[in-house]
Amino acid sequence: MFIEPVMAGRKSGWIEVICGSMFSGKTEELIRRLKRARIANLGVEIFKPGIDIRYDEANIVSHDTNKILSTPVDSSQQILLLGQGVDVVGIDEAQFFDAGLPEVCEQLALKGIRVIVAGLDMDFQCKPFGPIPDLLAKADYITKLHAICVKCGNIANYSYRKTADKGKVVLGEKDVYEPRCRSCYNLAD
DSSP states (O other), X not given: OOOOOOOTTSOOOEEXXXXXXXXXXXXXXXXXXXXXXXXXXXXXXXXXXXXOOXXXXXXXXXXXXXXXXXXXXXXXXXXXXXXXXXXXEEEOSGGGSOTTHHHHHHHHHHTTOEEEEEEESBOTTSOBOTTHHHHHHHOSEEEEEOEEOTTTSXXXXXXXXXXXXXXXXXXXXXXXXXXXXXXXXXXXX
């Protein structure tokens, strides 16, 4: 596939990825960056997967209940169509999107758009999650956040699932997941 190079004088875009375990502050950081972009009078469009209705159908909501209005979409191609003519595109819960998301982010960045993506880098089995590994490879900037282990207080990098459900995607909060460090995750009770 041919990608048009950025010409001299054209605005250059980039891709930022915010990743980490559950309860590490990914959505909080995404909201902070998007609000700052709006303060700078930049055009901002925000997306989340349509399946994520844990807190709200349209808003992106952090575990600390900070929120920002978004557009729920069912595929990454919708982001490409709806994310035109803005300066910044924000995407939350990126791990739930299809494999086309990294290419969509690349295309937006080539159009001069700053793309900020937040998502889990690993699932509850410590396996790379969805399109996040490919996004990390394409990212210009990566922020890896950590939670605090609920068992010992060390930094937590793992999302421990407290239920027996083995499905890849199980939406939940503290009733279903808790952050754990490497040792406590592997010594799971």
